[in-house]
Amino acid sequence: MKEIFKRRSIRKYSKLPISDSDIENLLRAAMAAPSAGNQQPWEFILIEDKNILADITKVHPYSQMLKEAQLAIVVCADLDKEKLSGYWVQDCSAATENILIESQYLGLGSVWLGVYPREDRVKGIKELLNLPVRVLPLSIVSLGYPAEKKEPSNRYDKSRIHINKW
Ligand SMILES: Cc1cc2nc3c(=O)[nH]c(=O)nc-3n(C[C@H](O)[C@H](O)[C@H](O)COP(=O)(O)O)c2cc1C
Numbered sequence: 001m002k003e004i005f006k007r008r009s010i011r012k013y014s015k016l017p018i019s020d021s022d023i024e025n026l027l028r029a030a031m032a033a034p035s036a037g038n039q040q041p042w043e044f045i046l047i048e049d050k051n052i053l054a055d056i057t058k059v060h061p062y063s064q065m066l067k068e069a070q071l072a073i074v075v076c077a078d079l080d081k082e083k084l085s086g087y088w089v090q091d092c093s094a095a096t097e098n099i100l101i102e103s104q105y106l107g108l109g110s111v112w113l114g115v116y117p118r119e120d121r122v123k124g125i126k127e128l129l130n131l132p133v134r135v136l137p138l139s140i141v142s143l144g145y146p147a148e149k150k151e152p153s154n155r156y157d158k159s160r161i162h163i164n165k166w
Contacts, residue, residue, distance in 0.1 A: 003104040006152050010109025011065035013144025018070050022106050026073065026143070029102030033094035036087035042095050045074040045129055052128070056140065059124025063113050063140065070144040073099060074115075074125065079134045089116065092138035099141045109146030112139055 027044055035041065047053055053066040066072055075096050077088035096112055103110040115121045115137045125137045 003101045007100055007104045008150035008153060009111040010144075010146045010148060010150070011111050011142070012146070012148040013065070013068045013070060013109060014147045016070070016145040018108065018143060018145075022108070023071065025106060026099050026102050029098040030073070030075070030095040033091065033098045035091035035094065036084040039081060039083045039087070039091065041077040041079070041081040041088045042092050043076045043078050043135060045076065047072040047074065055128055056125070059128060060113060060115065060121050060140070063142070065111060065142050066113075066140075068144065068147075069142045072143065073141045074129065074137050075099070075139045075141065076131065076135050076137045079136065088136070089138060096139045096141060103141070103143055107145070108143055109148070110141050110143045112141060115139055 023046065030042065030044060031040070033042075047056075048071055053069060053072055056066050056072065057063050060066075075092050077092050079088065082088050100110050100112060115125055116139070122137060125131070125140075126135075129137075131137065
């Protein structure tokens with residue numbers, strides 16, 4: 001649980017590369033996520049190529065940290081893999097959050113970059129990464145060893161809790 005409570009968005013990274021075994025662990029965590037009817041509609045694109053990372057910053061306005069990142073994982077859904085229509089966003093969000101928590105466990109820094117439902121970002125990423133028509137990008141996780149430190153943020157708010165009825 002301490003990974004969940006310590007996690008913050010990290011947007012500055014050192015030049016240390018991420019090992020292949022850590023990358024595998026990030027993807028194992030992603031694919032351990034729950035999904036509607038266990039449909040697992042996700043597909044993951046790993047990007048280490050600095051030119052492609054820089055190209056993403058041209059189609060996603062809030063992704064400038066990718067210029068320093070060692071790795072980006074683009075979390076996509078293959079709509080042909082959906083058995084229960086419409087749940088792909090929740091499935092791929094659960095996978096994205098698992099990557100963030102695993103990255104915290106591994107001592108990496110990461111930040112979730114939202115793509116879907118912003119149409120311009122979806123279109124830009126689809127074109128840039130040659131995604132088939134049936135594949136939609138939900139998010140991008142930017143990763144690297146942290147070059148900034150952030151304190152945990154306590155957002156526990158009792159007023160948001162409703163017992164039995166609103
Ligand atoms: C759906 C979603 C989309 C986000 N998109 C971006 C983004 O495009 N760029 C960015 O720098 N951070 C993005 N974030 C990170 C949030 O800004 C961040 O999680 C929030 O400010 C809380 O801070 P914390 O993650 O450090 O706890 C996104 C987070 C979520 C969940």
